[in-house]
Amino acid sequence: MNTLTLPPFAARVGLAVDIAAFAMHRSKLMILLVRRGIEPHQQSWALPGGFVHDGEQLAEAALRELREETSVSLSPNHLEQFYTFGHPGRDPRGRIVSVAHLAVLPHGTPAVYGGGSVTAAAWFEAHEPPPLAFDHADILAHALRRLQVRLEYAGLALEFLPDTFTLPELQEVYEAILARPLDKRNFRKRILAQGLLEAAGERRNGVGRPAQLYRRAKRLRSPRV
């Protein structure tokens, strides 16, 4: 499987995946980070990630690393590759190319330290991350932009929420990702006009008027190309 017969001038590189995994927590957009237990950048915070194994798909590797390093047991609701970082000097160990992935984890996903070569895993505010190892600050910035673009087009916001949710909750997701407030009336009008949601009872939160619950409507929307 690893019998690679290439021309001598061809670079043979280490292939890695890094994952920018987002979730909502207390009305904030959070990013999942791990603390590196080995050099280089030992003790630094970094995006979860690691080397692709022989014969492994890129997306498979991203899922595996996410589970190994953070003990995230739930599957991401969304996972996509978004950019490949291949600058020759980005890793002191040699030429390592990283295929960066964007993941959306369900609401309430805990960050448990899992194992591998990391000593901790934790959620941070995505718009205000700590200093990061390698070029991970750059990767995170790209991931945020992609997330904002996806939000407008696809119904990616739903992936941050449980099966049923209220419109104020959905609006919080939008506001957290776009980092700006939205008008409540316009938001509701726009979302409901899309016809992707259906009613699913109501919920009492204690004080205040009960909220209408919604879920993703059964019928599929036409896929984006």
Added chain:
Amino acid sequence: MNTLTLPPFAARVGLAVDIAAFAMHRSKLMILLVRRGIEPHQQSWALPGGFVHDGEQLAEAALRELREETSVSLSPNHLEQFYTFGHPGRDPRGRIVSVAHLAVLPHGTPAVYGGGSVTAAAWFEAHEPPPLAFDHADILAHALRRLQVRLEYAGLALEFLPDTFTLPELQEVYEAILARPLDKRNFRKRILAQGLLEAAGERRNGVGRPAQLYRRAKRLRSPRV
């Protein structure tokens, strides 16, 4: 430089770039292809591309391969990475990951056979390519979609044209990429409303009314609020 000390389970892969290079020719969107001179897929048409060298940037490698395989002497007016293809079985020689790039070449760029491991280079209609080697048909399809998206947002259409051009020429670029006709009046209104163009004399084409020439305006448009 190539002292890569990685864990044993880490895949060490061949790193390649492939380039989907587009240009306009006779009102059609064309894609630049090369004929492979070596196995695998000898004699098949394929996207230009090849292995990244040690210490080379991804974009550098894309430019180099484009020049080596097609003798395209002009620099692309636009070059961006758009997706990474890493399926384990995509190349029979072993695990080869390809970072695919989208390039826009200036109007009138000839396709000259350059050398390296290809026996020919030629332009084909981008929407009707011949059978392609590896997963290059897939890569081309992705590239076309990306090109269509970029067209709407950025002023990427200008990169297909010489410094000065007429609005009917610009409209041809849009129509060729989107593969559908556009209304002339609405097109002109929309384009001129963006304020990106300035007048640059006129041109007589022989018969017919002379056309107003435009060029990209010097000053940037004010950002939308």
Added chain:
DNA sequence: GCAAAAGTGTTCCTAGTACACCCATGC
């Protein structure tokens, strides 16, 4: 009755779309 959270409509403006004729030139 008051604090807390959910819910609701109208007006304005912009951008997109549909659609048909006149203008300047070469021959």
Added chain:
DNA sequence: GCATGGGTGTACTAGGAACACTTTTGC
């Protein structure tokens, strides 16, 4: 004068943005 290609305006529609008060509940 006619063939060729370039240029122009208006009416309609849909979607986005601005904007303030009422309703339902717990306590």
